[in-house]
Amino acid sequence: MSRDTQLRYREAFFERQGVFASAVRGATRVAQATYSPTASVELQEQRWLACLACDAHQRGQCMACGCWTAPKIRLTSEQCPRDAWPEIAGSS
Numbered sequence: 338m339s340r341d342t343q344l345r346y347r348e349a350f351f352e353r354q355g356v357f358a359s360a361v362r363g364a365t366r367v368a369q370a371t372y373s374p375t376a377s378v379e380l381q382e383q384r385w386l387a388c389l390a391c392d393a394h395q396r397g398q399c400m401a402c403g404c405w406t407a408p409k410i411r412l413t414s415e416q417c418p419r420d421a422w423p424e425i426a427g428s429s
Contacts, residue, residue: 399418401418
């Protein structure tokens with residue numbers, strides 16, 4: 338096998354690994370969203386207002402963690418990386 342062929346195989350292998358890792362991350366997010374309890378409308382509003390007031394929030398995305406805030410505020414399992422969100426009642 339020539340050196341060029343070996344390099345092409347190696348590049349293809351690492352490209353497939355990257356695609357696989359991306360798919361696993363996406364599937365994990367879907368599973369978390371599917372099976373995680375949804376926050377109440379009031380809690381979502383409080384979280385959204387906290388995000389809007391934060392300097393790390395830009396164009397719908399949190400620059401502190403990289404998440405899109407609209408889906409993140411809906412899940413009770415999620416937390417603000419800057420601890421700006423109100424506590425969920427009954428949790429401690």
